Amino acid sequence: xxxxxxxxxxxxxxxxxxxxxxxxxxxxxxxxxxxxxxxxxxxxxxxxxxxxxxxxxxxxxxxxxxxxxxxxxxxxxxxxxxxxxxxxxxxxxxxxxxxxxxxxxxxxxxxxxxxxx
Numbered sequence: 117x118x119x120x121x122x123x124x125x126x127x128x129x130x131x132x133x134x135x136x137x138x139x140x141x142x143x144x145x146x147x148x149x150x151x152x153x154x155x156x157x158x159x160x161x162x163x164x165x166x167x168x169x170x171x172x173x174x175x176x177x178x179x180x181x182x183x184x185x186x187x188x189x190x191x192x193x194x195x196x197x198x199x200x201x202x203x204x205x206x207x208x209x210x211x212x213x214x215x216x217x218x219x220x221x222x223x224x225x226x227x228x229x230x231x232x233x
Contacts, residue, residue, distance in 0.1 A: 118142035118221050120211050125227030128201055136196040136227060138211030146189040147215055152196045154207035154229075161210070165196060169216075179205075201231045 124136040136152070151166035164176045165185035173185050184197040194211055208226040 118145060118148065118213070120213075120221065120224040122209060122211055122224055122227040125209060125229045127230045127232065129233050130202060130231055132201050132231070133197070133199045134201065134229060136198065136209055136211075136229075138194040138196075138224075140192040140194070140213075144215065145192040148213035149216075150185075150187060150194045150211060150213035152183075152185060152194070153210045153212060154205075155210070155226075156204075156207040159207075164209075167194065198229070201229075203231045205229060206231050 119141045121139045122136060124134060126134060128134055147169050149168045151163050153161050153163050155161040162176065164179050165183050166174045167185045167187050175183060182198065182200045185194065187194045206229060208228050210223055210226040212220045212223060214220050
């Protein structure tokens with residue numbers, strides 16, 4: 117089983133940038149389809165960006181053109197580069213993934229992103 121640890125969050129002004137990292141422990145990370153999710157207070161968790169094991173990426177409309185997901189299988193890590201941040205991007209950000217045919221792994225602690233002046 118793989119476990120995920122998110123990092124890189126913080127307080128940033130509108131228009132600023134952050135880079136989130138998600139380190140995976142365990143084996144076979146390279147076969148996982150991965151995604152970044154976020155949950156704002158009082159709202160459901162939503163997927164914002166995904167990357168397949170082959171490197172194909174998809175984005176929620178709300179972040180398209182501003183966020184970039186990438187992965188480094190040699191480092192068992194997934195990244196989320198977030199540019200042109202907006203106050204509505206404020207949320208707790210999580211990563212998670214699944215092996216082909218399996219369900220999502222257990223959720224980690226997440227990393228808080230706060231966009232405020």
